[in-house]
Amino acid sequence: MPNRRVVLAARPAGKVQAGNFAIEEGPMPVPGDGQLLVENLYLSIDPGVRNLLGAETGYLPPVPIGAGLSGTVLGRVVETRHAGFSAGDLLVGRGTISLFSLITPDGLCWKIDPARVRPLHHALGLLGVPGLTAHVGLLDVARARPGETVLVSGGAGTVGSIAGQIALFKGCRAIGIAGGAEKCRRMVEEFGFDAAVDYRGRNVAELADAIGAACPGGVDVLFDNVGGRVLDAALARMNPGGRVAACGMISQYDGGPAPEMHNLFHIISKSLRIEGFLLFNFVERYPQALAELEAWVAAGEIRLPMDIGEGLEQAVPMFLKLFSGENRGKPIIRLGAAAALEA
Numbered sequence: 001m002p003n004r005r006v007v008l009a010a011r012p013a014g015k016v017q018a019g020n021f022a023i024e025e026g027p028m029p030v031p032g033d034g035q036l037l038v039e040n041l042y043l044s045i046d047p048g049v050r051n052l053l054g055a056e057t058g059y060l061p062p063v064p065i066g067a068g069l070s071g072t073v074l075g076r077v078v079e080t081r082h083a084g085f086s087a088g089d090l091l092v093g094r095g096t097i098s099l100f101s102l103i104t105p106d107g108l109c110w111k112i113d114p115a116r117v118r119p120l121h122h123a124l125g126l127l128g129v130p131g132l133t134a135h136v137g138l139l140d141v142a143r144a145r146p147g148e149t150v151l152v153s154g155g156a157g158t159v160g161s162i163a164g165q166i167a168l169f170k171g172c173r174a175i176g177i178a179g180g181a182e183k184c185r186r187m188v189e190e191f192g193f194d195a196a197v198d199y200r201g202r203n204v205a206e207l208a209d210a211i212g213a214a215c216p217g218g219v220d221v222l223f224d225n226v227g228g229r230v231l232d233a234a235l236a237r238m239n240p241g242g243r244v245a246a247c248g249m250i251s252q253y254d255g256g257p258a259p260e261m262h263n264l265f266h267i268i269s270k271s272l273r274i275e276g277f278l279l280f281n282f283v284e285r286y287p288q289a290l291a292e293l294e295a296w297v298a299a300g301e302i303r304l305p306m307d308i309g310e311g312l313e314q315a316v317p318m319f320l321k322l323f324s325g326e327n328r329g330k331p332i333i334r335l336g337a338a339a340a341l342e343a
């Protein structure tokens, strides 16, 4: 039986475009020792995958031309050559944007108990990589404390909106940065942020002024999803001893010139700590973080709108929207196998 998959047809030169990808049929993958063949139910559409389409970034190996696009998947094991997994197990893991994935279990792979994770696709949102990334980044990396002011860039997005809500639950003041009035309104009205700052149409000095107006006592923690001029402006408003959890740098993923940074000396003059992190280096923190996220979900206290596309054809259009800012909600794809399971 063939496997349908999204492949990288050409490396993007600058902005990623639909023509960089193709959907094609390939042979069904065959698991080797320690691997799993998984039927994908849902696919997560994530901006970080952009970093695997060009040159080596020191992160994960680049996707070869003609190979299947990497992605986090929620699926069911159909064949196992790994002692820790049985056929029929539901899991989240690093697979491919395809109907079937070959998965080598690692720090981004875990089993899902369908009685605990309802609806199932929470495993790609609040109870998955985005929820864990927000929790670990805010509380383990930045070590936000009650009473502090937490500034979140990409605050209307998936990871950012969760990070802002967790900051509020932990007794912090949460301020979000996003592009446009509608996203700023959503951060305050839907996610409960104390204030919002629009970065669009502002240079670094103007943005620093706007952050200063929203954070009159300065910024203790920056949860940064964006990098570039947003990071530069925020540095100017950090308090002494402030911490930056460098989660993402989406302003740099999709081509364009490197930003000119104006405020780097604040790192020294205010003894700031800037720490980058990758979720999969915090595996030992997952159980406690998931338990807390599950409690907020069960109490209906935390929210993450999901944007569910139907079928593999939606994967590339939804991926491209992450870079134009048109995405609303966590983008995932539901495949036919999920529809059959849920019927």
Ligand code: NAP
Pocket: 046, 047, 048, 129, 130, 133, 154, 155, 156, 157, 158, 159, 160, 177, 178, 179, 180, 183, 225, 226, 246, 247, 248, 249, 250, 251, 252, 277, 278, 279, 280, 322, 323, 324, 325, 326, 327, 329
């Ligand atoms: P998201 O924030 O829901 O979606 C991407 C958003 O980025 C867009 O909606 C857009 O919002 C903003 N954006 C796009 N281009 C931009 C630019 N040039 N300048 C400023 N903002 C831009 O995506 P997500 O899935 O939650 O991911 C957020 C970040 O977390 C990404 O950087 C991702 O790589 C990172 N991440 C890191 C880890 C880790 O382990 N460190 C794990 C997961 C995700 P606006 O309309 O507001 O511009």
